[in-house]
Amino acid sequence: ADFAPNDLETLQVLGHGNGGTVYKVRHKHTSVVYALKVVHSDSDPMIRRQVRREMDILRRTDSPYVVRCHGFFEKPSGDVAIVMEYMDVGTLDTLLKKNGTFSEAQLAVVARQVLNGLSYLHAHKIVHRDIKPSNLLVNQKMEVKIGDFGVSKMMCRTLDACNSYVGTCAYMSPERFDPDTYGGNYNGYSGDIWSLGLTLFELYVGHFPFLPAGQRPDWATLMCAICFGDPPTLPGQASLEFRSFIDCCLKKESSERWSASQLLSHPFLSKKSGNC
Numbered sequence: 001a002d003f004a005p006n007d008l009e010t011l012q013v014l015g016h017g018n019g020g021t022v023y024k025v026r027h028k029h030t031s032v033v034y035a036l037k038v039v040h041s042d043s044d045p046m047i048r049r050q051v052r053r054e055m056d057i058l059r060r061t062d063s064p065y066v067v068r069c070h071g072f073f074e075k076p077s078g079d080v081a082i083v084m085e086y087m088d089v090g091t092l093d094t095l096l097k098k099n100g101t102f103s104e105a106q107l108a109v110v111a112r113q114v115l116n117g118l119s120y121l122h123a124h125k126i127v128h129r130d131i132k133p134s135n136l137l138v139n140q141k142m143e144v145k146i147g148d149f150g151v152s153k154m155m156c157r158t159l160d161a162c163n164s165y166v167g168t169c170a171y172m173s174p175e176r177f178d179p180d181t182y183g184g185n186y187n188g189y190s191g192d193i194w195s196l197g198l199t200l201f202e203l204y205v206g207h208f209p210f211l212p213a214g215q216r217p218d219w220a221t222l223m224c225a226i227c228f229g230d231p232p233t234l235p236g237q238a239s240l241e242f243r244s245f246i247d248c249c250l251k252k253e254s255s256e257r258w259s260a261s262q263l264l265s266h267p268f269l270s271k272k273s274g275n276c
């Protein structure tokens, strides 16, 4: 809150997202390094609305499993910026590309942290709606935190808005495409669990689950695979615990999917941890 844009010195660009850019910045007086997400005033009004929503949600979250937010500002030019905790290793997506696939022990460590984050968010009536490797951030302490609340939703608002097509389609659950068939008691929270299941699956096999390695699908093919196909199954060498854990996340019928707090007591999470 007490950051002035002039207190921050830009070090480098960390990434570009939808309409915004994330910079690595340093506070001139304290030398503390932060990540600064800037959405420019000339960007799409929808994107600007999203960044305001993200600010709203980050303001309310206080969890070691959610990327911390240290302040906001709006420049006179109309640019909106969020000062966040800097996650110095990057995202799970960059780790996958750099180091290759994750072991089950590493994934158990990842899963426990993301589930702690999701259980915190869901208890606070926040649905993330865009859980995927590139939105899970990692630091040197091997802490994994949920980031990027650009399309998240506070459930205290209308349920209906939760059904709209936001988020990255590939990781969207069957009920997001087809609520009548897979909706059960659709509440949005279980969509995050589906996305977590796909994310862990991808980190294990090295490519997006519904597709052979290297294939980039069109949206319709993917939607058909998600809605009409069976949930993907792990390759033969996966342990029974991991298989069962993924099954609990990837139940097509959303009401059968386990909740974040149920999954936190799944036997897969007690696997002995290796180095992440």
Ligand code: ATP
Residues within 6 Å of the ligand: 014, 015, 016, 017, 018, 019, 020, 022, 035, 037, 067, 084, 085, 086, 087, 088, 090, 091, 134, 135, 137, 147, 148, 150
């Ligand atoms: P995407 O479509 O990849 O999810 P986005 O529009 O959602 O992009 P962000 O996810 O907020 O934008 O950020 C884009 C990139 O900036 C990320 O992929 C990550 O590499 C980097 N980044 C974001 N937040 C942080 C942070 N707190 N610490 C370090 N790097 C970050």
Ligand code: MG
Residues within 6 Å of the ligand: 017, 134, 135, 148
């Ligand atoms: Mg993102």
